[in-house]
Amino acid sequence: MKYEEDNHYIDRVLNGDVGAYAMLVAKHKNLVFSIAMKILNNREDAEEVAQDCFVKVYSALGTFEKKSKFSTWLYRIVYNASVSRTRKKRIEQVPLDDYVIQNYTGGDAPGSAEEIDPEVQKALIGRAMEKLADHDQLLVTLFYKSDNSIDEISRITGMSASNVKVRLHRIRKKLQYDLAGMMSKAGVY
Numbered sequence: 001m002k003y004e005e006d007n008h009y010i011d012r013v014l015n016g017d018v019g020a021y022a023m024l025v026a027k028h029k030n031l032v033f034s035i036a037m038k039i040l041n042n043r044e045d046a047e048e049v050a051q052d053c054f055v056k057v058y059s060a061l062g063t064f065e066k067k068s069k070f071s072t073w074l075y076r077i078v079y080n081a082s083v084s085r086t087r088k089k090r091i092e093q094v095p096l097d098d099y100v101i102q103n104y105t106g107g108d109a110p111g112s113a114e115e116i117d118p119e120v121q122k123a124l125i126g127r128a129m130e131k132l133a134d135h136d137q138l139l140v141t142l143f144y145k146s147d148n149s150i151d152e153i154s155r156i157t158g159m160s161a162s163n164v165k166v167r168l169h170r171i172r173k174k175l176q177y178d179l180a181g182m183m184s185k186a187g188v189y
Helices: 006-014 018-040 043-063 068-091 100-101 117-132 136-144 151-159 159-184
Strands: none
Touching: 006 018, 006 043, 006 159, 018 043, 018 068, 018 136, 043 068, 043 151, 068 151, 117 159, 136 151, 151 159
16 A cells, blocks of 8 residues: 655644544554564563554644654654663663674675575574564664664664664674674585
8 A cells, every 4th residue: 555645644633534543553553563572572562562652642643843754753652662661571681792793894704695595595684683682673674674764763762873873883793793604504605
């Protein structure tokens, strides 16, 4: 289904067409759930946070100033609600292995990705992504899968833009390192 710009639906909702909000929900529900799931790592909690956030956003829609994209505002609300939920449950985040990242340079990776069967590539990347901490998976999802800019990710997560850049760089290095290890074990090189 082809969706209109978010502001089109927002204007309709604010003018009394409450059914237009269903289009905003349909348009953003998958990424809202993904953000919550990456942070909470629990399907039931992620569904509850996503639903609560859509209700909260609906109630606050009149306060949305349209200075940024609606999606950035929405994802920020989901991110904050998810982080708050983890704090309440005292879930410990797994830190990124900085030692491995700092001691690994880009030139150390053997071979070329173009030499690998696309299905094998996809499987290896999926396994490498699973090894990332949930917060790092979220950053990759926001940047690569959802095409959010560094500034948008910064507003969503509350991290500075330079911190987002550094984290993405470290995540890419870690993925490169993990993929090289998996490929050598699989005999791809």
